[in-house]
Every structure is written in structure tokens, then in C-alpha cells.
Amino acid sequence: MTKVSHSPKLSLIQRALAAYYRAGGIQHPDPHMFGHYVIEAKVADGVTTFYAYARLADASGTLAVFRINRWDELKRLKRWPKSIDDGSAMTVGQFNEWHRKTMKDIAETREARTDEADLEALIDELDEAA
Incomplete structure (x- = not known):
């Protein structure tokens, strides 16, 4: 080899x-x-x-x-x-395109989860205040 x-x-x-x-x-x-x-x-x-x-x-x-x-x-x-x-097989160009899209989707999912967590925390605060 x-x-x-x-x-x-x-x-x-x-x-x-x-x-x-x-x-x-x-x-x-x-x-x-x-x-x-x-x-x-x-x-x-x-x-x-x-x-x-x-x-x-x-x-x-x-x-x-x-x-x-x-x-x-x-x-x-x-x-x-x-x-x-x-x-x-994917070419390197196809792989890079797939990887960029996947990383973007992951970032958007994390952002959405953070927004959901913030919303849940806000709801909890409002419930405690009421």
C-alpha cells in the first residue's frame, strides 16, 4: 500500500x-x-x-x-x-453544499429551541406574577 x-x-x-x-x-x-x-x-x-x-x-x-x-x-x-x-458517491462540492445546509438547519433549530425556552420562561414568570 x-x-x-x-x-x-x-x-x-x-x-x-x-x-x-x-x-x-x-x-x-x-x-x-x-x-x-x-x-x-x-x-x-x-x-x-x-x-x-x-x-x-x-x-x-x-x-x-x-x-x-x-x-x-x-x-x-x-x-x-x-x-x-x-x-x-457525493463529490466534495455536493458534500460541502449538503454540510452548509445541514449546519444552517441545526443553527435554526437551536435558535427555535432557545426561543421556545425563552417563551416558556416568560410564561412561567407571568404565571408566578399572577
Whole structure:
């Protein structure tokens, strides 16, 4: 398994390409088929874990997939999630959009709960005053 450490001067795809060729890759990936994907992997104890992947492909299909860890290190996978090949995986852009919407919804829910709590406290104060 090839592990590539973080280099701030190179993009994830450039580092994935370097690792691919260093490991003996001979086919040339198509730059139009590169992809960054985010996949919801598991939910345990109420915590959802997401994994990020970089995919190198050509017209014949996927050539290599690398998992991206939280330190932006790449690890080449021998097997990868089917959703990367079948197109059902979220791209990083789709994930970011989903994440922004989810965070906004959470903030609005918290604000609504705070408003409800303030209203309940006001009702309690009015009941005590009466």
C-alpha cells in the first residue's frame, strides 16, 4: 500500500498521480475523469463518519483510488466503495453544499429551541406574577 504524506505545494490529485506512477502505474489517467468524493461510511453512537477519496480514471474505468485522511495523507486502496464507480458517491462540492445546509438547519433549530425556552420562561414568570 502506498502512503503519501502531505506536501502543501501539491494538490491531492497531483500527489495521487505521483503515488500512482511511483507504484508502477503505466496507464495515463484522464484529467477530465479525476474526482474527489465523500462517502458516508457508518453511523455509530449517533456519530456519522465520512471518508474522502481521490479517484484516478481513464475511459476504461477507475485506475486507482486513494483514501484521504484528516492530515491530507493519501493511502491507495486495493478495494474501494462501489459508489465511487457507479456514480452514487457525493463529490466534495455536493458534500460541502449538503454540510452548509445541514449546519444552517441545526443553527435554526437551536435558535427555535432557545426561543421556545425563552417563551416558556416568560410564561412561567407571568404565571408566578399572577
